[in-house]
Amino acid sequence: VQLQASGGGLVQAGGSLRISCATSRRTSSNNGMGWFRQAAGKEREFVAAISWNGANTLYADSVKGRFTMSRDNAKNLVYLQMNSLKPEDTAVYYCAQNRGAGAATMRGSYPYWGQGTLVTVSS
Numbered sequence: 001v002q003l004q005a006s007g008g009g010l011v012q013a014g015g016s017l018r019i020s021c022a023t024s025r026r027t028s029s030n031n032g033m034g035w036f037r038q039a040a041g042k043e044r045e046f047v048a049a050i051s052w053n054g055a056n057t058l059y060a061d062s063v064k065g066r067f068t069m070s071r072d073n074a075k076n077l078v079y080l081q082m083n084s085l086k087p088e089d090t091a092v093y094y095c096a097q098n099r100g101a102g103a104a105t106m107r108g109s110y111p112y113w114g115q116g117t118l119v120t121v122s123s
Helices: none
Strands: 003-008 010-012 017-022 035-036 047-051 055-060 065-070 077-082 090-096 116-122
Touching: 003 090, 017 035, 017 090, 017 116, 035 065, 035 077, 047 065, 047 077, 055 065
Parallel strands: 010 116
Antiparallel strands: 003 017, 017 077, 035 047, 035 090, 047 055, 065 077, 090 116
């Protein structure tokens, strides 16, 4: 299983950014996917999750209403659209593949992880 996150960068507070996760062809179409993030000196935390067909999504309270997770199984891509960004959103963002088909919030549901992409929000 190969996961490659990309699209991170520097953005001003209030701005938007979309990060992507490319998945290997043999994976993900039947699996739920998730985004997690880890800020410097903090634990990795759940951000968003999506079921295998995109029908169900879950979001952390801190990003609800600002972030949208989506997927395109034909292209083996998963996205996280981030709007109204805040300095506290600064973190390395990781995509992960669920061992099951649903959307899940617990790290233990995700055996496969990408390398992360850094998002920095300036004030």
